[in-house]
Amino acid sequence: MKNARDTFDILFENGRIGWIDRDGQQPSLSSSFQRIHEEWKERSDDELESFVLGLQAGMPVAAGGVARSPEARTEGGEKVYLSVRRERDPKLRDDAVALHGLDCMACGFNFGRMYGAFGEGFIEVHHVVPLAEAGKSLTDPVTDLNVLCANCHRMAHRQRGVCLTLDELKAHLRSGTPS
Ligand SMILES: [Zn+2]
Numbered sequence: 035m036k037n038a039r040d041t042f043d044i045l046f047e048n049g050r051i052g053w054i055d056r057d058g059q060q061p062s063l064s065s066s067f068q069r070i071h072e073e074w075k076e077r078s079d080d081e082l083e084s085f086v087l088g089l090q091a092g093m094p095v096a097a098g099g100v101a102r103s104p105e106a107r108t109e110g111g112e113k114v115y116l117s118v119r120r121e122r123d124p125k126l127r128d129d130a131v132a133l134h135g136l137d138c139m140a141c142g143f144n145f146g147r148m149y150g151a152f153g154e155g156f157i158e159v160h161h162v163v164p165l166a167e168a169g170k171s172l173t174d175p176v177t178d179l180n181v182l183c184a185n186c187h188r189m190a191h192r193q194r195g196v197c198l199t200l201d202e203l204k205a206h207l208r209s210g211t212p213s
Pocket residue numbers: 138139140141142143182183184185186187
């Protein structure tokens with residue numbers, strides 16, 4: 035549902051930015067999305083609400099041809115969400131890597147060791163306090179940034195609105211059963 039909202043933000047003057055591509059531009063909508071927008075923009079909020087509630091309840095919805103068609107789900111485009119972008123200040127990234135190294139601070143994974151020269155130097159930088167919470171604030175790379183492999187970084191952000199601490203992440207790691 036949130037993805038859908040981000041995709042359609044370009045059509046509304048609601049102050050939200052939604053999806054942007056790597057150049058910071060809002061991509062234009064695919065023709066199927068545009069068709070859905072055209073079809074729905076004249077309808078009442080009540081109609082929209084009952085449609086959405088129907089979807090939520092997993093019920094088959096009869097809503098004038100707006101079915102859940104596979105073509106309405108676009109994936110794999112050059113989409114980078116704004117909050118993820120903000121985490122990548124190049125200077126802070128360099129500082130974090132210089133301080134914390136290239137091994138994942140949760141699981142120890144090292145991209146260079148696993149992928150050879152191709153993976154050398156790769157690691158993701160994670161804000162201990164999400165920027166959205168911290169607002170515009172100074173970031174101290176010693177205390178405010180972690181370096182995490184892509185898997186651990188995803189796990190840290192897995193629950194919406196929750197950001198796991200390094201200790202929480204490690205505790206979950208240990209609870210798994212490595213083969
Ligand atoms: Zn890791």
